[in-house]
Amino acid sequence: MSDINKIIEDQKRKLEAKLALNSGSNLMALLDDFRHEGNTYHAKIERYEEKIKEYKARISVIEATITDILDKAIEAKILEALKNAPQGMSLIEISDLTHISFASVANWVENNGATVKTEGKRMGKRVFLV
Numbered sequence: 001m002s003d004i005n006k007i008i009e010d011q012k013r014k015l016e017a018k019l020a021l022n023s024g025s026n027l028m029a030l031l032d033d034f035r036h037e038g039n040t041y042h043a044k045i046e047r048y049e050e051k052i053k054e055y056k057a058r059i060s061v062i063e064a065t066i067t068d069i070l071d072k073a074i075e076a077k078i079l080e081a082l083k084n085a086p087q088g089m090s091l092i093e094i095s096d097l098t099h100i101s102f103a104s105v106a107n108w109v110e111n112n113g114a115t116v117k118t119e120g121k122r123m124g125k126r127v128f129l130v
Contacts, residue, residue: 074100074108079129082116088126 077098082089091109095102109116109127119126 074104078105078108082127082129088128090124090126092123094127
């Protein structure tokens, strides 16, 4: 009987070894599949990131163009208002007449010292064409 038990134990070990080998190779195949899928998704993500960069660059150009157009429109309205006011205008008067925010008018006046001159301070500041 002991020989039979020994044979059964040997068979059992061999079978367990085969199962372990088979399970390991299946796990390796699954791991390879996951790696391949991961690389595929990584490549897709990189392509999407490149597209996002491209769109951001396009948006920056459009924003710059819009800002430039708005700046020119603001300038044109302010200059037109000042041309019709040789006695000068306050920042509030310019804002009310042109429908441009007070802050935008104040910023434009501050950044265009070669085009206009100012007298006074703060709210009482008057603006004249040079």
